Amino acid sequence: MTSTASQAARPASHSANHLTVHPIAGAIGAEIHGVDLVGGVSDAEVAEIRKIWLQYSVIFFRDQPLPPKEFAAFARRFGDVVHYPFLKGLDEAPEVITVAKLENERVNFGGLWHTDTAYLDKPPMATMLVAREVPPYGGDTLFASGYAAYEALSDGMKRMLDPLRALNSSTKAEKTRTREDRKPGQERQVLEAEHPVVRTHPETGRKALYLNIGHTLRFADMTEEESAGLLAYLFEHQSKPEFTCRFSWKPGSIALWDNRCALHNPINDYHGHRRIMHRVTIAGDVPK
Numbered sequence: 001m002t003s004t005a006s007q008a009a010r011p012a013s014h015s016a017n018h019l020t021v022h023p024i025a026g027a028i029g030a031e032i033h034g035v036d037l038v039g040g041v042s043d044a045e046v047a048e049i050r051k052i053w054l055q056y057s058v059i060f061f062r063d064q065p066l067p068p069k070e071f072a073a074f075a076r077r078f079g080d081v082v083h084y085p086f087l088k089g090l091d092e093a094p095e096v097i098t099v100a101k102l103e104n105e106r107v108n109f110g111g112l113w114h115t116d117t118a119y120l121d122k123p124p125m126a127t128m129l130v131a132r133e134v135p136p137y138g139g140d141t142l143f144a145s146g147y148a149a150y151e152a153l154s155d156g157m158k159r160m161l162d163p164l165r166a167l168n169s170s171t172k173a174e175k176t177r178t179r180e181d182r183k184p185g186q187e188r189q190v191l192e193a194e195h196p197v198v199r200t201h202p203e204t205g206r207k208a209l210y211l212n213i214g215h216t217l218r219f220a221d222m223t224e225e226e227s228a229g230l231l232a233y234l235f236e237h238q239s240k241p242e243f244t245c246r247f248s249w250k251p252g253s254i255a256l257w258d259n260r261c262a263l264h265n266p267i268n269d270y271h272g273h274r275r276i277m278h279r280v281t282i283a284g285d286v287p288k
Helices: 003-008 043-056 068-076 146-151 155-161 170-176 224-237
Strands: 014-016 019-023 030-033 058-061 097-101 126-133 141-145 165-169 192-196 198-200 207-209 216-219 244-247 254-258 262-266 275-282
Touching (some): 019 043, 030 043, 058 244, 146 207, 165 170, 192 198
Antiparallel strands (some): 019 030, 058 254
């Protein structure tokens, strides 16, 4: 099913059993209402939520202030929870990391278009984020559909990109990083992985453009200089407004995004204010 067909079939809102789904943009993203995550959800509800998530690539819940242990437990309903490679988790829930920008800081964590840790051999399937403290304005997150980006390309471009692979490196993340919570001078392990430029989603069977400006260094068997022009075009193409949605956080808001087919970009527009989030990463497989 193409993105055009699936979007055309989307109602303004619809019900899935007792859940109510409100799409927030044409290409990606929906809010789910009618479920109490704090009170606990059944296996049937989790299965229905997963179906909605696979359709919209990123889903959002409001007013669900799950404590860290319960937050990690909810994430485990979707897959194995894994540790982020460069940050220490909470004492009470080691799988949960804090993503924070404080009042005196000028740069934020991961503030550019990216998919999470694409430099791993098995990048995460999904990421779940819950808002603890939010600024009085700003601090929204943008999401972009890798499906829509791929499907909008010409047939000739698709034929050229389909067989290509690209090298993703944590050294690129160091060059482009906005801020990571670590001590100055701390040495890091270099992590690199080659992945298909066009990834076939293992559950939906749809193709998505799978590269990002934060991690993708070059095409396999090409130099960085040779790769630069086409990569620059693709980085700009994949974040076109019509492929995106925007989510405004409130305390207790939760987002779950599919790292296999969606990019995200936290907007850094709230200087002088605090933004505190908790994040959990869900294990993935080798991109194909």
